[in-house]
Amino acid sequence: MSDDLESLAQRLQASPDYRVLRRLQQPPRYHADVAPEHMRRALLVDVETTGLSHTDDAIIELGVILFTYDKTTGTVCEMLRAESWLQDPGRPIPEEITQLTGITDADVQGERLDEQALHEMATGASLVIAHNAAFDRPFIDKRLPFLANVHWGCSLNDVPWKSRNRGSQKLDYLLYQHTSTFLDTHHRALDDCRATLHVLATPFADGRTPLKLLLESCRVPRVRVGAIGASYEVKDVLRNRGYSWSGDGGKPAKTWCRELPADELDAEVAWLHQQVYANRSRSPLVEKVELRRRYAAS
Numbered sequence: 001m002s003d004d005l006e007s008l009a010q011r012l013q014a015s016p017d018y019r020v021l022r023r024l025q026q027p028p029r030y031h032a033d034v035a036p037e038h039m040r041r042a043l044l045v046d047v048e049t050t051g052l053s054h055t056d057d058a059i060i061e062l063g064v065i066l067f068t069y070d071k072t073t074g075t076v077c078e079m080l081r082a083e084s085w086l087q088d089p090g091r092p093i094p095e096e097i098t099q100l101t102g103i104t105d106a107d108v109q110g111e112r113l114d115e116q117a118l119h120e121m122a123t124g125a126s127l128v129i130a131h132n133a134a135f136d137r138p139f140i141d142k143r144l145p146f147l148a149n150v151h152w153g154c155s156l157n158d159v160p161w162k163s164r165n166r167g168s169q170k171l172d173y174l175l176y177q178h179t180s181t182f183l184d185t186h187h188r189a190l191d192d193c194r195a196t197l198h199v200l201a202t203p204f205a206d207g208r209t210p211l212k213l214l215l216e217s218c219r220v221p222r223v224r225v226g227a228i229g230a231s232y233e234v235k236d237v238l239r240n241r242g243y244s245w246s247g248d249g250g251k252p253a254k255t256w257c258r259e260l261p262a263d264e265l266d267a268e269v270a271w272l273h274q275q276v277y278a279n280r281s282r283s284p285l286v287e288k289v290e291l292r293r294r295y296a297a298s
Helices: 002-013 095-101 115-122 133-143 171-179 189-201 210-219 232-241 262-275
Strands: 039-049 059-070 076-086 125-130 152-154 222-226 256-261 285-288
Touching: 039 095, 039 133, 039 189, 059 095, 059 115, 059 133, 059 189, 076 115, 076 189, 115 125, 125 133, 125 189, 125 210, 133 152, 152 210, 171 189, 189 210, 222 262, 232 256, 232 262, 256 262, 262 285
Parallel strands: 039 125, 125 152
Antiparallel strands: 039 059, 059 076, 222 256, 222 285
16 A cells, blocks of 8 residues: 555656655664764754743753764764653643643653763764754753753754745744655654754755754854844844844843854944944944854853
8 A cells, every 4th residue: 555655656746736745754874874083973952841931931841862974074874862851840831832742741740851861862972953942052051051061053043044945944844845754743852853853964956965054054153243222113124134132131131133154244243334323333242152152041
């Protein structure tokens, strides 16, 4: 029966009027022919939480995949270990979170992350990756501080998806559009890790992988620009440019901020003077980004 379905799928795929999506069947190994001196280890992580605030909310599930990659080509090699743990947040899980994840209060009662196993997986890892690391990292730093000194990368923001004609950076869309696969489970942490790894491992038409582009982005010196003194009226202009409001917990606080490669700073300052400060004498605040602290809360 499965052979008949695959034959039908191939017939549909041969037509320009159809596109076939297959359920993600992730291989444990993507590529094996890698020079040992080029091989590195990385962790892919994803958290499910009681809410959006890392200061007020808590982790209820952590998914982790340990994998190897070629540091020169960005080729994903082998998935070494995949784990997920539930965590009792010590409070009721909001109904909307249960609807999203399928995780109930009964599921997490008395559960705790296996910190010893996490230590083992993290040993020797040169990079931690999350799809939206600015959300995941503050939760993980708070709960697992031993990961605080590892470099982080973000498959959402460190890959130039738009310039690669990907209309959205959402993970489910990238899975459909970039890899022609799908997952139809609840929004669970390990499933998101598996999807992210497959997206990063799937090359573009030119042969470069999203992981290769992510690695290149992580190595570039960066600065954080704070549009201090910007008027309320230009908030939409700043948001459309990629700035986000730092709020009370960001750095600098209560300022529209954007992180960018250091070699783009002069052009960004010129844009701010023209579009935000109206050529007034004000100047933005510029801070060098410590690469090990990217995506941290402060």
